Amino acid sequence: MKLSALQQEFVLHFGEMGSRWGINRTVGQIYALLFLSDRPLNAEEITDRLGFSRSNVSMGLKELQSWNLVRLQHLPDDRRDYFATPEDLWEIVRILVQERKKREIDPTLTKLRALEMDRPANAGDEHAHQRIAELRELIELLTGWYDDMNDLETERLVQLLKLGSKIQSFVKKTGRIVALPGQGAKASAHTARE
Amino acid sequence: MKLSALQQEFVLHFGEMGSRWGINRTVGQIYALLFLSDRPLNAEEITDRLGFSRSNVSMGLKELQSWNLVRLQHLPDDRRDYFATPEDLWEIVRILVQERKKREIDPTLTKLRALEMDRPANAGDEHAHQRIAELRELIELLTGWYDDMNDLETERLVQLLKLGSKIQSFVKKTGRIVALPGQGAKASAHTARE
């Protein structure tokens, strides 16, 4: 592995964490390498630096592309594919959350809705039906909130995150927003509910 | 599998999703079964209903306990262990987020801090050092915000989630909170920063 001490440690750590993040060691290491790199790398370079097979690198890159976590680009007078991660870390966070939601939450939400609709299947199982409805509602609240936050510009999002729970000073116990003169709260798609 | 049609579909779905959620099929199914059940179940009952081996159920329950996702309880005049999920779905969400943070984020944050400290290791790799610092800062912002939100009572948390991005009406472009008469925004541990 032809890497600086810093790169090496970082890459190995991402490899180990990979399994907890739902990707494998190889994919984690490739991502880590690209993340630290100050320029796009081609598959050959990745193979050299990480020391696994060319085909494994090819598959790993394909998986990273399916997650939208790396971007393909080309250099002048070079027909090889080069790969890079987005410069902007907030863009990475957004992609990550979006993709995990798509894979880990959306299918379940769809399934829960289908189960609730399926009257014959849940006749005579009132408690289970109730629990499923509750779970569906909770997930809808969370994903609705996520959609709302995701529409914010990064700068605005960061402001809100920095405020943390201080923000609650503006919400009355009733759930009503404290109105401010000349600055009414605009309704958003999500918050229009309930 | 001795389950109602509704239970069966739900259980099978959780089994399939298990791998995406970082648990295995067995564990996903056991959890799903307990989640829908209107009373605690013992290992024998789980074995009967899901049809895998008693030892597998035992290991699955142990894993769920290590995640704090199921609770052990006892019934009068019965020395078997009974298991149940929390009634309150918000408690489940909190546990889930906390445990995933512990397993998927905290180790990386610790590692990033260590790498930043390790001056000899990152000498002469300015770009990588910079990227690691940025990543560490971003994770600290997010986990700080999480700590803050986690301190809120559930009712308050739900209010904020329902508000969604409407809340931003109270944050000026500068990041300052719009002050309200007689209701100053209290600083919290997290938001005191920056």
Next chain:
DNA sequence: CTTCAATTTCAGAAATTTCTGAAATGAAGA
């Protein structure tokens, strides 16, 4: 059309994870 470098595919090997049955451990009551 042919060549050639780059990339992808894929069948099987290697590694890892999951699952089982049997044996060991634990703990309450006789």
Next chain:
DNA sequence: TCTTCATTTCAGAAATTTCTGAAATTGAAG
């Protein structure tokens, strides 16, 4: 203490995932 029932442990079997090298495909340039 001994008995009995519940639970856990654990070594190996089964299943799944990851990884590789070789072959196939792609596509740009002559």
